[in-house]
Amino acid sequence: MTPSAEGSARNPAVEARGLWKTYGEGATAVHAVHDVSLAIERGEFVALCGPSGSGKTTLVNLIGGLTDPTRGVVEVDGDDVGAMSERARAQLRLERIGFVFQAFNLLPVLTALENAEFPLMLRGVEREERRKEVLELFEHIGLGGLEDRRPGALSGGQQQRVAVARAVLGAPALVLADEPTANLDTAASDALLDVMELLNQERQVTFIFCTHDPRVMRRARRIIRLVDGHVERDAEKEPGDLPSWVLEPVGA
């Protein structure tokens, strides 16, 4: 599994092997992620589900290099995220990963447009080019005309759409989305999910969602259910289906 130029083409988009994340020590230790091994191929559209506290956010943070694993390995495109320097991780996030965080986490001093184009700007994309991309996407997801508003002047749903736009603009290889539809009505979430599906299909962007939302799970082609930090069930499915087990209570 050594990362190399030829090898990377065959590497999964994300691979975890014996991954643990433990908070605290001894008797009070909490295993937020508990011996997780999985591989997600390029272009997959995956929903991570499971009850609150089951370790979904921690797993996504581990994949994005936002937190260090206690044990095990997590690789993105064959590169060991845990072994990377701080700078290399920042670069990985900047160039290959788009994030949608649970709380919208927009920068309050930037306008909607500036927030959305921020990663593109850091990547050095020309102003004209990135503005064009942002405006197109904004139009598509119902943010047209709101470009110059600061987050404080946007509704929760609008802020969440800006956050999603920020994550998907420039088509990163991988998008990690933590509850992206939690604050949206049906029409708005459908519009966002359409955009994400389109990017997934046309540009092979890999999507990993943490979600409780049946609408997201219906569109997913693979569902991984986490319980107490480990993978309880991992199954592929047809788009549109909603397997009954995803909504079953834990232990049923």
Added chain:
Amino acid sequence: MMERAQVIGSIALRNVRRQARRSILTASAIVLGIGLLMFIRALEAGAHVMYVDSATRMGTGHISIEHPDFMGSQDLVHRLAAGDIALAMQEVEGASPPGELGAVFPQVNVGGLAQTAASSIPVRISGVDPELEGEVSFFADKIVEGRYLEPGDQLEAIVGVGVAERLRVELGSRIVLMAEGTGGELESQLVIVSGLFRTGVPEVDRGVVQLTLSTAREWLELDGDATSLSVVLASDDRTGQITQEVRERMAAAGAGPDRLAIRPWWEAMPDLYAGLRADTVQTYIMLLVLLAIVALAVVNSVLMAVLNRTREFGVLRALGLNRSAVGAMVMLEGVVLTLASGVAGMLLGFAIALGLFGDGIDISGLFGEELSFAGAIVDPVVLPVVQFVDVAAIFIIVVVIGILATLYPAWHATRIEPAEAMKTDE
């Protein structure tokens, strides 16, 4: 890359504005602190200029030329020959750029006794040339009764108010002065009190008698000799430079340091110099305390701004901004805030020093009855002086405070772990 730096800068600036209330509070502390600092320095500089001015006009001059041993012996054996005086006067004029030279005058200074029928007291007797020295003499400004010496005076003398009191004399009274002549014998001279001066320096007012140089020379059989030659300059700015130039010229003319001691005022009046240094050190200590308070205000403000925005820094890191960029953003916020308010503070200092107190500030309350500082006369009204070197130093201090005070908050911001930060509630 340029644009990235621009955006980071723009976020930093917008954050300074966004936290307007905190920024204004911090800025006010800096503005007041730096303004006060500037004003205190201007006042001190003004006071020092005044001390030096009055001290040099009491007879020593900015540059004093004497026989090398006269300072220690105070003996007429160690006097300046008429030829050396003429040579020195010529070289001083040659060494001084146009407009720099205030006055050059010889003096005879001896210790002696002043006697009346009622009393006898030790005094310092100065023979001065009213024509050469009158213009710049401090004593001329301090006459409280009668008049200063005039060219052509013979028996006239001016005495301190304390001398008059001790000898119980008034205007028109006669005094007999006694001093050792060049031959080593006691010589006496009758003088008539023509003026009384009050300088505010007790040792001067209680112990100085001045008569004309010509009378002193005749009395002590000095011919054209004198004990010292004093050079008063238009300002103190070039004292060191001109002293050096005169030394070189005199050495070239054959009057080297073994024959003539050419001293700037800080060598000729070491007590005054030490006093000024001690005063400066004291002021610096006070200013350091002031600066520490200003620095703490900046640390506090920037650190609070960082702590309140933990989540935001977490987001920036998660989006791919590296630690150093986050640190730079915080540094920029602190430095911009400090610099802008520091400059405003300097302007405030200028305004107070030159606007509000441009006509001088009365500091007589600080000194009480005795208006003296290390033997120098103190004018109760000080004109603040803003020196370029102080402006530059304060500006550098402001920049350094901005950087130092922001280092810790910036370091703290670089330590923020994105996953942890995004869990925090704001």
